[in-house]
Amino acid sequence: MYYTLIMSTDKDWEIWGANNPYFGVLSHPKFLGSKLRADVEQDFYASGQADIDQVVSRVRLLGGSGRFACAVDFGCGTGRLTIPLADHASRVVGLDVSPSVLHEAKKKTPQKLAGKITYDLADDQLKHLPKKYDLVHSYIVFQHIPTKRGEAIISKLLTELQPGGFAALHVTFTYRASKLKKVVIWLRNHFVPLHYVLNICRHRPWNTPRMRMYTYNLDNMVRIFGQAGIPETVQIMTDHGGYLGLMIIGRKQ
Numbered sequence: 392m393y394y395t396l397i398m399s400t401d402k403d404w405e406i407w408g409a410n411n412p413y414f415g416v417l418s419h420p421k422f423l424g425s426k427l428r429a430d431v432e433q434d435f436y437a438s439g440q441a442d443i444d445q446v447v448s449r450v451r452l453l454g455g456s457g458r459f460a461c462a463v464d465f466g467c468g469t470g471r472l473t474i475p476l477a478d479h480a481s482r483v484v485g486l487d488v489s490p491s492v493l494h495e496a497k498k499k500t501p502q503k504l505a506g507k508i509t510y511d512l513a514d515d516q517l518k519h520l521p522k523k524y525d526l527v528h529s530y531i532v533f534q535h536i537p538t539k540r541g542e543a544i545i546s547k548l549l550t551e552l553q554p555g556g557f558a559a560l561h562v563t564f565t566y567r568a569s570k571l572k573k574v575v576i577w578l579r580n581h582f583v584p585l586h587y588v589l590n591i592c593r594h595r596p597w598n599t600p601r602m603r604m605y606t607y608n609l610d611n612m613v614r615i616f617g618q619a620g621i622p623e624t625v626q627i628m629t630d631h632g633g634y635l636g637l638m639i640i641g642r643k644q
Contacts, residue, residue, distance in 0.1 A: 400535065400536065400537065400603060401488045401489075402600075403600035403601065403602075403603070404487075404488050404489045404492075404535070405488070405489045405490065405491060405492075406599075406600050407489070407492075407600070407602070408487075408489030408490070408491035408492030408493075408495070409425075409489075409491040410425060411423055411424065411425065412425065412468070412469050412489075412491065412492045412495045413427055413432075413435055413469060415468065415489075415492065415602070416435075416468040416469060416471055416531075417435065417438070417471075418602065418632075422435060435469075435471060436470075436471055436474065436499070438471065439470075439471035439472045439474065439475050440475040442472060442475075442530060443472055443475040443476055443478075443479070444475075445627065446528065446530075446559045446627075446638065446640065447479055449559070449625050449627065449640045450526075450557050450559070450640065450642075452625060453557070453625065453640065453641070453642045454642065455557055455642065457479055458479060458480070459479055459480040459481070459524075459525050459526040459556075459557075460480070460481050460482065460523070460524075460525050461480060461481065461482045461483075461484065461521055461523060461524040461525060461526070462476050462479070462480035462482070462483045462484070462524065462525075462526040462527075462528060463483075463484050463486065463520065463521065463524045463526065463527045463528065463548070464476055464483060464484070464485045464486070464528050464529070465486050465513065465527065465528070465529040465532060465544075465548060465560075466486070466487055466488075466513070466529050466530075466531075466532025466533075467485030467486060467487050467493075467496060467510065468487060468492055468496065469492055469495045469496045469499055470485060470495075470496035470497075470499055470500055470508070470510075472528065472530060473485040473496065473500075473508060473510075474499070474500055474501070474504065474508065476526075476528065477504050477507050477508055479526075480526065481507070482507060482508075482509075482521075483507060483508045483509075484508075484509050484510075484511065484519075484520075484521050484524070485508065485509070485510045485511075486510075486511055486512070486513035486517075486519060486520070487510070487512070487513055488512065488513050488514070490512065493510045493511070493512070496510050497510055515540065515543065515544060517544070517547055517548070517551075520547075520548075520551060523553055524551070524552065524553065524556065525552070525553045525555065525556035525557065526556060526557050526558075526559070527548045527549070527552050527556070527557075527558050527559070527560070528558075528559045528560070529548075529559075529560050529561060530559075530561045530638065531561060531629075531631065531636075532561070533545065533560065533561065533562045533563075533605075533607065534561070534562065534563040534604055534605060534606075534631075534634065534636065535602065535603060535604065535605070536605060537605055538605050538606070538607055538608075541562070541605065541607065542607070542611060542615060545560060545562075545612075545615055546615050546618070546619065548560070549615065549616065549619035549620075549621065549643070550619050552619070552643050553643070554620070554643050554644065555642065555643060556642070556643050557640065557641070557642050557643070558616070558619075558621060558639070558640065558641055558642075558643070559638060559639070559640045560638070560639055561629065561636055561637065561638040561639070562606075562607040562609075562612060562636055562637060562639070563604065563605070563606050563607065563629075563631070563634045563635065563636040564606050564607055564608070564609050564635060564636060564637065565606055565634075565635050566604070566606060566633055566634050566635075567633040567634075567635060568633045579601060580601060580603065586601060604634055606634070609637070612637075612639060616639065616641055619643065620643045620644045621641035621642065621643050621644070622641075622644070623641060623642075624639050624640055624641035625640050625641070626638065626639055626640070627640070
């Protein structure tokens with residue numbers, strides 16, 4: 392019998408957030424579980440500082456000071472990137488679809504930053520987006536959002552960005568893999584029993600959801616950025632397990 396695997400990605404991410412909040416952000420076996428060893432947790436958050444430093448260095452190349460009045464971290468997860476953003480912004484807003492992961496982010500945010508960082512739920516209408524922000528940031532998030540839906544969210548994030556503000560948004564654009572591996576992924580996405588069997592083979596709960604990946608058309612990204620008043624950008628190339636991506640950074644005119 393043929394099955395179609397149709398699941399809400401938001402519900403999937405709440406499952407990840409409740410059971411594996413760190414692995415849902417960085418998919419390495421050492422980050423599996425709801426609680427990490429102290430040294431592993433330290434490595435997890437230290438990696439976020441390095442990623443933010445790289446983004447800020449590109450912002451300065453575009454003429455920015457690296458200081459922001461209000462920064463938005465879309466798909467903030469457990470605050471890996473949200474927390475170091477507070478070194479560069481007077482206020483930081485972290486948005487995510489998973490209540491469980493937001494709860495974890497709040498627990499891990501240093502008390503001294505409690506008045507500087509706020510966390511709230513993300514949705515397609517972006518109801519909790521602040522009225523004014525001069526940096527919108529998102530890394531390894533849109534790759535897990537269906538493309539059409541993600542493009543609409545990106546367009547809104549860029550449209551609401553203040554003139555003179557900066558965007559740093561990451562998308563994947565292609566997958567380098569053998570034909571066999573691509574077939575296996577397609578089957579896992581469309582044939583539920585195979586996905587469950589592979590979970591069991593990997594010693595995971597049989598009903599662990601798929602961590603789905605989506606690619607974006609770069610021509611569409613150029614159009615969306617341009618329509619929002621960001622005609623020029625710089626990019627940082629990324630490679631996550633064969634998924635090639637770009638962190639696209641630009642300043643709104």
